[in-house]
């Protein structure tokens with residue numbers, strides 16, 4: 356509109372040639388677009404996995420491990436194929452090449468999301484970075500998150516919280532080993548609660564022990580806060596409302612489902628409001644803390660609504676509290692099972708820092724520790740399928756035409772089980788990442804953090820916390836699985852969470868050097 360007005364205001368001598376040039380340019384653009392459309396429609400559609408009328412492939416996905424079913428189908432239908440979830444078409448990507456094409460080259464056509472009914476409520480309609488479309492809100496919110504919390508400089512400022520966390524974790528394992536030397540310890544109970552405390556400090560500035568929530572009429576202890584802010588919404592996010600698959604039936608009520616999700620939302624919002632209110636009082640009393648809340652209130656209160664700020668703070672808490680636990684728990688499972696690799700890692704740590712306590716400064720000298728982390732992400736990726744992307748304009752992927760309105764599922768688990776890329780992918784073998792050369796591209800081959808513009812904002816934090824935790828725990832203890840624990844490899848629902856929390860026997864190490872043959 357502005358440019359039309361400008362053109363009208365131009366003197367006729369300049370305006371006429373400009374209009375002529377504009378007209379010719381428009382003509383060529385129109386012809387080019389037509390040509391491209393013709394070309395695009397000449398690409399074939401991806402192969403289809405046969406399903407049933409109306410329900411499509413839904414019944415074949417009922418075992419609730421979609422990443423595994425997708426991977427099985429890729430052996431028959433290839434790295435890219437389409438399925439039908441009720442009336443929705445979903446294109447599933449199972450190889451690195453085609454996944455990268457979607458995340459990087461074709462991002463502009465696949466940068467939005469169509470959320471399930473549960474996610475619409477739980478994300479307050481896309482009011483968090485990870486679920487928003489690529490728009491001005493997204494850009495501003497991501498900038499705030501990186502500047503205050505997750506970017507490299509912010510992570511340096513939050514170092515003290517990580518040091519406290521790792522020391523607390525080690526102290527608790529020592530206390531257990533002293534009191535019950537031959538009894539297994541529940542790794543998750545200790546790790547999860549310390550991770551939650553760290554996430555609260557980074558997000559709101561304080562590890563709140565308990566709080567009175569007026570709207571709920573009760574005082575909540577930390578464990579109850581964890582349930583309301585992390586456990587319940589995660590369960591809700593993967594809860595299935597059958598109307599998601601049949602949008603034309605959305606007029607039929609599903610009251611039980613709606614009530615459950617609305618209750619989760621209400622409780623989470625009430626608690627977040629109370630936590631924010633408490634911190635506002637702190638700020639009013641003149642005490643500022645380096646945290647996301649103080650940053651948002653001072654830098655974004657004019658541009659973001661109170662609801663958006665509440666949701667962004669909640670996002671920082673839930674995202675910090677889960678994925679790192681999944682990775683660290685599986686890494687300790689694999690190391691507890693494998694005394695040789697555990698000793699190899701210990702000798703690397705001892706060579707790097709002698710008998711001094713391992714600290715973050717030494718992480719760059721420990722390639723085997725990094726390999727343990729990346730191999731764990733490969734085999735047990737905490738996000739096995741990237742949150743679905745929506746194709747808002749027709750595009751092509753892997754030589755196939757992808758129509759507007761499809762959804763894209765990037766099956767990271769499938770990419771990491773691809774036998775064309777990984778030798779014996781079922782085996783947990785960190786050595787594959789340290790094959791003599793320092794090949795950092797190998798490290799990112801797992802795509803566990805996604806890629807392109809939407810690459811995980813918390814990758815640095817995840818890697819630092821997980822590596823320092825695995826390193827310190829191996830430096831200070833000898834790890835062994837409890838009898839019968841090796842077979843406990845089931846995962847929970849749609850996730851890669853270990854179904855049964857890891858049970859290990861920990862024995863504090865004597866200050867002996869290990870020798871590796």
Ligand code: HEM
Pocket residue numbers: 458484485486497500505671674675676678679682732736737738741742803804805806808809810811812813814816817
């Ligand atoms: C091992 C741990 C982690 C893994 C494997 C992981 C993986 C991922 C993946 C696959 C995505 C989606 C990318 C996409 O949509 O294309 C993502 C996005 C994101 N993650 Fe992580 N994540 C981890 C830890 C964290 C942590 C600790 C935080 C924050 C405290 C975090 C914050 C985010 C955010 C904010 C996004 C959205 C980025 C965007 O849309 O621009 N993640 N992560």
